[in-house]
Amino acid sequence: MTTASAAAKEDLRQAALSRRRELEPAARTKFGQRLAVEGLRLAKGLSARAISAFYPVRDEPDTLPLLAALAEAGFLTLLPITIARGAPLVFRAWRPGEPTKTGAMKIPEPPESARAVDPDLLFVPLACFDRTGHRIGYGAGHYDRTLRALRAKGRVIAVGVAFGVAECPATPFGAHDERLDFVLTDTELIDCGAG
8 A cells, every 4th residue: 555545544534533523422322223223134134143243442333232132133243352463353252241351452352261253244343434345444454354364264244333424435445455345324224235
């Protein structure tokens, strides 16, 4: 990626994160509820088996209602674990209410004793996105490496989770960037046509 491209990504990332920080608490709560309903509907429609969602930190969309709805419906729910910078994520079984530990990125993770499973449906965090399925994350590349590795093994669906204020007309991307299949926002489900 060129220096100009990296700078453009960083500008888009910071602008989108700033817009996200300005959202009202009521909008955050409402999206958490919508995410649970629409995410469960999507999981059922895709006949998913093992589903990963991120544990929300800072001002990210609240995925805990989604994880609870999925677990209650009988899906195997997973949380991602960061092993090392530059390495794909590992996913371990976890249901809301079960214990967590603070991981390498200061994010709650299941303990090492939890079973490791590859997901076939991932709800992915992001800073900003466009309607073609390109996303800008937080800069470490964990999800790009992870999606590439999982997709090499078989069919995997990636759903970006974002408030609509994170949408950009277009995001710069390189050969290493993996596209999202869908983006679920506080107002719509966008089919990115990546599948």
